[in-house]
Amino acid sequence: MEDKNFYMVSAEQIQRLLEEAKQVRLQAYAPYSGYQVGAALLTKSGRIYGGCNIENASYGAAICAERVAVVRAIAAGETDFVAMAVVADSPEPGSPCGICRQFLAEFAPELPLIMANLDGKVRKGSLDEYLPYAFNKDYFRDEEAN
C-alpha cells in the first residue's frame, strides 16, 4: 500500500523533490506560527514548482506551501502532476491539510505524496489514500443526462 502509484516516480526524482521542498521551505513567511513548510511539485514536463507557506495578520488569509506550488504550476500552464514532496520541521513528516488535499485532488486525485521532516523521517502515500471519496466534478448532477 505504501508505494501505490509510485511506479512512475524514480528514487532520484523523490530525492530532487525532497531537496527542493527543503530549500523552498526557507522562504516560508510564518511569523505567527513559526511553522515553516516547503512543497515541491513535479510536473509531466519534468519541471519542479516549489511553494512555501505564507501567513497573514488576518490568519484566514494564509496559504499553505502545497497550494502555492500548485498555483505556480497552473499559472505556468501545467496541469499534469507527477508527484509532490512536503517538508516541515515537525516530529512527524509534514502532512498536507484537508484543504490542500482537496485542492490537489482537483488535478491529480492519485498523486504520489512524499512527506518528510527535517530529521529525515519520510512517509509515502497516494493522495486517494489520504483523501478517500474526494469531492469532484462527478458529484455535480449532469442536467444534460436527465
Ligand SMILES: [Zn+2]
Ligand atoms: Zn494546506
